[in-house]
Amino acid sequence: MITLRNIHKSFGTQKVLDGLDLDIPAGQITAIIGPSGEGKSVLLKHLIGLLQPDSGAVEVDGESIRNLRRSELNRIREKFGMLFQNVALFDSMTVFENVAFPLQEKTTFSKSEIRSKVASALEDVGLKNIDGKFPDELSGGMKKRVGLARAVVLNPKIILFDEPTTGLDPIIKRAIHQLIKDTHAKFGFTAVIVSHEIPEIFDVAQNVAMLFRGKILQHGTPDEIIHSTDPAIRQFISGSLDGPIQMV
Amino acid sequence: MIQALGHSTIETVRALGRTGWFLLYSLYMIVRRPGSLVHVLKQVRFIGTKSLFVIVLTAAFTGMVLGLQGYYSLSKFGSEGMLGTAVALSLIRELGPVLAALMVTGRAGSAITAEIGIMRITEQIDALETMALDPFKYLVTPKFIAAMISLPLLCAIFDVIGIYGGWLVGVKLLGVNPGAYFYEMENSVVWRDVYSGILKSFSFGIIIAWIGCYKGYYAGHGAEGVSKATTESVVLTSVIILVWDYFLTSVLL
8 A cells, every 4th residue: 555645746946746645555556647747757756765755745555755764765665666658678788687687686596597587577578589689679569568577577566657558559558558457467466557548547447546736636446537527537538628737 | 136146056055065975975885885796897898998099099199299399398408318207207197197087088987977867867777776776886886996997007008108109209200318218217207106196097087987977877858968967077077187186296296
């Protein structure tokens, strides 16, 4: 369970999060939706301590992660895996080395055990025979899948997905969403997905939270969000130009 | 206006504090978690071995021009025999460490900033942090150790090549007595001269790694941010090397 209470965050004079409250239930897939530039990625980075709030509390399994020493924060971060918006694969390493890296650094597995775990993680995401390739030799969809393999390889309790399907074609998008559902069913982790994919994300997530003007406007099941009467949520789902959400 | 001045002063002080903290934390990490030998050796190859060509080239021409200028000046006093001493002392005490450091700054310092800066803007550093790994151990510490090893070695090579550059021009082209060139050098150059040059280049290695890594680690957004960080890194490293050189020379004289 991850809890955010009264989170405020500004960059210079720009207020991004303005008293945000959110409970992310354990073992479920929670999607955070909202217009571009509203601070969804900023919110995600608060969950893992990559950004610290100006005020407010972030708790992971009942432990506050504010102002912790690096070693204490790292202990909590060991519960997490993260798939970044731009995947953030290490570009000087091969696919194998990228996926093997967390295993080499965080475990005492032997070389052969690491080889078999990497092969299994890559197979889980539907990738074969690309171990020796470098990230810049891969397509966008393949990079996302390698990123997903790296995020799940240590079998973390919580995985954060920052726009996992942005820039991909509809078929690959569906494949990535299916992959998230399948790996979630297999490992049972808590997933937080920042996404713009309406309506596909309603099929993937068990909870959806709409972020608007620095606050969570509504948090509920996909059905509750789809049938919401809030004008901003209705406008966002319908993609209408008229409504409280203004294009910047 | 007063508010703007106050804001920029606070920002400057904060940046200075962050720069100082970066150096102290890097040195602490060298003692605490120096990183793997493979990472360090890779960086020695990048900072040291791959700088060899440019070091040899600049050393040869620096020595040759010292031979020319030294001969011109010394011949006015009839002291051409002291040419070896003049070339060797200039190189070993001053030009070797400083020019080698400036060459490495241009070649490797800029690349260090660009590499870490690109890792910053493509969230690769964030990825390390989310894996509960300290980015300093992988990105910063090996570069510090490699620069501290490479710079004194490159400086020594610069000195030797420079001395032979001076010999080529002074002895082979201008007719200075070859025995006098090396004999006077042996008489005049003492261990303290060599030691001070090596100490200088060791400290310049720290400066190159420090500013190169710092500017990349805190690079701004996008390609423009990395490009700005790279330029600032080269300029700032060069200025600090020259300023630090003055203070170190005044202490070591």
